[in-house]
Amino acid sequence: MKLLNLLLSLLIFAPFALSAQDQNIRDYGIEIGVLETGPYNAITDVKGLKVGHQTIIQSDYIRTGATAILPHDGNIFQQKVPAAVYVGNGFGKLAGSTQIKELGNLETPIILTNTLSVPTAADALIDHTFSYSENNQVHSVNPVVGETNDGYLNDIRGRHVSKEDVLAAIDNAKSGAVEQGNIGAGTGTIAFGFKGGIGTSSRKLPEQAGGYTVGVITQTNFGGVLQIAGVPVGKELGKYYMSDQLNETPDGSCMIIVATDAPLDARNLERLAKRALLGLGKTGGIASNGSGDYVIAFSTAESVRIPYHSDQHIKSQNVLRNSAMSPLFMAVNEATEEAIINSLFHAETMTGRDGHTVEALPVEEVLEIMEQYGRSGK
Numbered sequence: 001m002k003l004l005n006l007l008l009s010l011l012i013f014a015p016f017a018l019s020a021q022d023q024n025i026r027d028y029g030i031e032i033g034v035l036e037t038g039p040y041n042a043i044t045d046v047k048g049l050k051v052g053h054q055t056i057i058q059s060d061y062i063r064t065g066a067t068a069i070l071p072h073d074g075n076i077f078q079q080k081v082p083a084a085v086y087v088g089n090g091f092g093k094l095a096g097s098t099q100i101k102e103l104g105n106l107e108t109p110i111i112l113t114n115t116l117s118v119p120t121a122a123d124a125l126i127d128h129t130f131s132y133s134e135n136n137q138v139h140s141v142n143p144v145v146g147e148t149n150d151g152y153l154n155d156i157r158g159r160h161v162s163k164e165d166v167l168a169a170i171d172n173a174k175s176g177a178v179e180q181g182n183i184g185a186g187t188g189t190i191a192f193g194f195k196g197g198i199g200t201s202s203r204k205l206p207e208q209a210g211g212y213t214v215g216v217i218t219q220t221n222f223g224g225v226l227q228i229a230g231v232p233v234g235k236e237l238g239k240y241y242m243s244d245q246l247n248e249t250p251d252g253s254c255m256i257i258v259a260t261d262a263p264l265d266a267r268n269l270e271r272l273a274k275r276a277l278l279g280l281g282k283t284g285g286i287a288s289n290g291s292g293d294y295v296i297a298f299s300t301a302e303s304v305r306i307p308y309h310s311d312q313h314i315k316s317q318n319v320l321r322n323s324a325m326s327p328l329f330m331a332v333n334e335a336t337e338e339a340i341i342n343s344l345f346h347a348e349t350m351t352g353r354d355g356h357t358v359e360a361l362p363v364e365e366v367l368e369i370m371e372q373y374g375r376s377g378k
Contacts, residue, residue, distance in 0.1 A: 021181060021348045021360055024201075025228065025341050030370055032229050032341065033334030038202040041338075042178040043215030045202040046259040048072045048300055051217065052173030053184030053198070054165045063154040063352040066121060066161055067184035067198060068169040069110040069217060069257050071300050075132045077141065080105040080306040083298035084270035088277045092253050092292020093118045096144035104266025105306050106298050109170055111145045112185035112219045112255050114154065117161035121145040124166035146294060148221035148253035150188030153352030178217065181346030185255075188352060189221035191343065192284065193239045193247040194361045195350055196220035199343025203331035210324065212262035214331035216276065220343040222291050223250030227284040228341055231373045233366055234284060241286070246358070251290030254280060254340070258297040258332055263304045265319045273297035275329040279336025297332075 024041060025032065038045025050073065055065040071081045083106035085097045095118050100106060108129055111121040125143035129135055150156060169184060178200045180186075186197030202215040223241050226234030234240035241250045256276045264272065273295035280293065287293045304317050320328075344361040351357040370376045 021346055021363065023345060025338065025345050028367055030229055030375060032338040035203040035205065035331055035334055038204050038213055038215065040177050041202055042200040043069070043202060043217040043257065043259055044175045044178055045204070046213050046215040046261050046300055049215065049259050050173035050175050051178050052169045052171065053179060054169040054172065055183055055187050056160055056165060057187065058160070061155045061353040062158065062160050063188035063350060064114050064150055064161055065184040065187040066166045066169040067112040067186070067219065068173050070170065070173045071106065071259065071298055075134055076109060077107045077129050077132070077138065078134055078308045080107045080308065081298045081300060082264065082266050082269060082304050082306065083296065084266045084273050086270055086273035086277070086295045088280070088293030088295070089287040089291050091290050092147065092294055094146050094292070094294050095122050096142045099142040100144065106144060108141065108143050110257055110296060111166055111169070113145065113147055113161050113166070114156055114188070115147045115149040116156050116159050118145045118147050120159065120161055120163055121166045124163040127163060128167060128170055144296070146219070146255040146296065148189055148219050148255060148292070150221065152190060152356055153350055153358060154188035155353050180342055182348055182350060185219045186343065189219060190252065190358050191220040192223055192226040192234055193244065194344055195347035195358045197343045197347040199339040199341065199346065201335040201338035201342055203335045205327050205331060209327035210262060212260060212328065214258065214260045214328055214335055216332065216335040216339045217257045218336065218339045218343055219255040220340055221252040222254045222285050222293070223247060223252060223288065224284040224286040227282065228366065228370065229375050231370055231375050233369055236369045237365065249290065250286055250288040253292035254285065256280065256295040256336055258295060259300060260328065261300050262328055263301040263319050264299045265304065268320065268322070268325055269297040269299060271325060272328055272332055275332050276336040279333045280340065282337045283340045
């Protein structure tokens with residue numbers, strides 16, 4: 001009887017497991033770029049990194065959340081990681097960016113959330129930092145919080161993300177597969193007039209190029225003219241900037257978080273971050289006037305970590321030369337493009353504040369367009 005019930009449950013739930021919105025673009029045989037992905041095709045392919053989500057869907061008007069990215073499993077304040085920020089268009093509220101720019105390091109997890117919840121998330125990160133006994137004498141914390149505006153679907157003025165929600169996202173963080181689409185900070189976002197969300201991808205360099213991994217996670221909430229692997233999908237669907245009411249503005253923002261295990265200093269991490277925006281451009285994003293397009297890049301390599309306390313006045317470490325950066329540039333370009341597209345492929349139709357509805361990307365129709373352009377993997 002147990003076996004029969006198991007078989008029946010598999011039959012009942014199988015359609016949901018194979019839902020079009022549950023798969024990456026690569027699962028349809030469509031590959032972006034030429035480099036191999038990591039085993040999870042996610043930012044968590046960078047060893048030691050964890051991602052957590054807290055999704056808040058309540059009543060018919062709250063559609064928001066928080067996503068946490070943890071560079072490593074330890075006390076990040078005591079073992080900082082080299083980091084950099086690059087701004088494509090600065091219409092945003094990226095808390096903590098100036099200290100990263102000045103000192104070249106990251107000392108807290110990164111939180112992504114909605115625009116008006118940045119102060120709450122920053123406060124939660126201070127609580128998180130103070131929760132470590134080693135930090136008992138710490139009197140200054142640089143919390144890093146990125147955002148996009150989910151106010152079309154979410155009652156953003158209600159500021160429904162609490163400190164407990166942010167801390168839950170941190171506590172939920174894990175390695176392995178990363179949930180994508182309408183999850184965490186991507187719950188109420190819109191991209192190219194379709195439901196946006198969280199997307200991720202990774203690239204593994206060949207051994208002759210160092211064998212390093214580059215992982216990207218994106219919070220997509222911006223507009224333009226959607227392209228997938230070079231195919232003008234938005235144009236073919238008749239849905240693009242200035243084509244309809246939902247596409248009257250391309251504003252909104254895109255947060256891009258880049259991680260690598262390559263031993264990089266802050267200067268070359270900024271160079272890496274710049275190339276992520278090439279991937280955004282390849283999807284058809286235009287970095288509009290009202291879009292906050294930010295990239296935070298950091299290295300998880302233990303050899304380049306920055307201890308809070310040190311008896312040495314001189315820091316000595318081995319980092320990659322400039323001439324070794326080109327393969328990483330290619331990797332972040334590809335991974336960013338694919339992460340953005342994956343956010344669309346995973347997102348589902350959502351109705352929220354004031355009855356606003358944003359439709360999911362019509363995956364089957366998109367696949368037909370891809371086939372017409374000779375880009376189908378069927």
